[in-house]
Amino acid sequence: MKETDEEVVMRVQAGDKDAYGEVIDRFEKPLCAFIFRILGDKENCADALQETFLKAYKNINSFDPKRKFSSWIYRVAHNEAITHYRKNSKHFTLEEIDEIESKENNEETIQTKLDSEKQKHVLDKALLTIPLKYREVIVFRYYEEKSYEEISEIMRLPINTVGTYLSRGKAEIKKHFNDINIEEIL
Amino acid sequence: MSDLKEKVMQSINKKEIKMRTKGFFRLTRALVEIGIVGIALLVIFLINLSFYLPRKGCGLGVNRWNHLISVIPWEIVILGVGGIALLIWIIYRYTGAYKKRLLLVIGIVSAIVLISGFLLSVSNFNETVGRGFGRMHNIEQNINTNNENGNGYCGGKNKK
Numbered sequence: 001m002k003e004t005d006e007e008v009v010m011r012v013q014a015g016d017k018d019a020y021g022e023v024i025d026r027f028e029k030p031l032c033a034f035i036f037r038i039l040g041d042k043e044n045c046a047d048a049l050q051e052t053f054l055k056a057y058k059n060i061n062s063f064d065p066k067r068k069f070s071s072w073i074y075r076v077a078h079n080e081a082i083t084h085y086r087k088n089s090k091h092f093t094l095e096e097i098d099e100i101e102s103k104e105n106n107e108e109t110i111q112t113k114l115d116s117e118k119q120k121h122v123l124d125k126a127l128l129t130i131p132l133k134y135r136e137v138i139v140f141r142y143y144e145e146k147s148y149e150e151i152s153e154i155m156r157l158p159i160n161t162v163g164t165y166l167s168r169g170k171a172e173i174k175k176h177f178n179d180i181n182i183e184e185i186l
Numbered sequence: 187m188s189d190l191k192e193k194v195m196q197s198i199n200k201k202e203i204k205m206r207t208k209g210f211f212r213l214t215r216a217l218v219e220i221g222i223v224g225i226a227l228l229v230i231f232l233i234n235l236s237f238y239l240p241r242k243g244c245g246l247g248v249n250r251w252n253h254l255i256s257v258i259p260w261e262i263v264i265l266g267v268g269g270i271a272l273l274i275w276i277i278y279r280y281t282g283a284y285k286k287r288l289l290l291v292i293g294i295v296s297a298i299v300l301i302s303g304f305l306l307s308v309s310n311f312n313e314t315v316g317r318g319f320g321r322m323h324n325i326e327q328n329i330n331t332n333n334e335n336g337n338g339y340c341g342g343k344n345k346k
Contacts, residue, residue, distance in 0.1 A: 012205075013208075017198055017199065020194075020195070020198060021191060021195055024188075024190070024191045024194060024195075025191070028188060028190060028191065049190060050194065053190070053194045054197060054203050057205060058203055058204065058205060058206055059211075060205060061206055061211055062206070062211040156284040158284065158285055158286060158287050159285070161287075
């Protein structure tokens with residue numbers, strides 16, 4: 001039977017360094033996709049992801065194995081993404097997003113690997129135009145399929161606020177892209 | 187092995203990055219808890235003084251509003267309010283309080299320290315502790331002297 005994330009982390013906490021490789025294998029792709037959707041920039045994303053895994057290792061003993069490890073590591077990634085976002089604070093315009101997209105279409109990017117449907121691309125573009133707090137909640141809910149409770153734990157927000165941000169985020173997207181219906185796309 | 191995994195594992199194996207011990211996190215947690223309790227007690231004490239000093243130093247004057255403004259020990263009130271803000275920030279940041287609405291946390295914490303401070307001010311805590319340390323006694327004496335000279339919180343109410 002496959003070990004749970006928490007069991008693998010307990011091995012890391014007990015001093016098994018190689019077990020941390022297993023943690024990276026399990027979370028590299030989902031965290032990469034999450035950070036990329038928040039930052040919208042491949043280079044920053046790689047830095048933020050590396051920092052996330054280094055910080056997670058450094059602080060892994062603060063994780064309580066009775067809780068869910070994925071929420072804990074997403075919290076670390078969320079903090080790193082916010083730090084990088086603020087450091088390289090850039091608000092994308094629709095034209096810039098088109099430019100980024102055309103550049104990325106030439107390479108085989110994480111983005112295209114993860115989302116092949118056209119509508120998802122449109123939504124990804126739309127995401128980069130809305131405020132960070134709404135963007136994160138939408139990414140967690142619709143891409144990472146996290147529950148309200150998990151999002152609340154990761155972002156340290158009351159559950160009601162998660163709901164509010166989600167509806168405001170959707171409303172913001174609809175303002176720019178009238179034809180988008182997030183629930184239908186995802 | 188991915189580039190990222192290789193880089194991270196290299197940093198770990200070369201000990202460029204070290205795992206913090208469980209003891210470190212236990213100590214940090216204990217310090218935060220001690221900090222919360224310590225700041226809460228300090229704030230309650232300051233709130234207590236904010237209620238106690240005007241009452242002890244002055245009676246009610248003819249112009250109640252001006253009198254009220256003049257008898258409030260503003261330095262202590264400002265310190266108290268700053269302390270409440272710090273307390274709320276620490277509680278919200280380091281405990282599970284984020285699950286509740288911020289306004290609710292502000293309301294509950296403020297109510298607890300204000301009520302505790304008020305209850306403390308009407309108990310004989312200030313007299314007992316103050317005389318014990320000799321400090322409160324001096325403060326009382328200063329207030330009385332200042333009031334008599336017209337420089338105190340009472341704005342010269344007792345000046346003849």
